[in-house]
Amino acid sequence: MTEDSLVFQKVKKGFDWEEWERRVEAANPDPNQLTTEEICEIVREVRYQKYSSMVLS
Numbered sequence: 001m002t003e004d005s006l007v008f009q010k011v012k013k014g015f016d017w018e019e020w021e022r023r024v025e026a027a028n029p030d031p032n033q034l035t036t037e038e039i040c041e042i043v044r045e046v047r048y049q050k051y052s053s054m055v056l057s
Contacts, residue, residue: 034042
C-alpha cells in the first residue's frame, strides 16, 4: 500500500488463514486504521473514477 494505491496479490497455496488471524490479533493496533466511513468513501471515489473513464472513452 502506498499513498495513492493499493496492490492486491493472490494468496499462495497453503496459506494458513487461522495463523494469519492469530498474528493480526496479537499485533499492536494500527493507529492509522481507516474507519468504515473512510473505506466507503475510497470505494465511492474509485467507482466514480472508473465510471468516468468508461464514459469518456
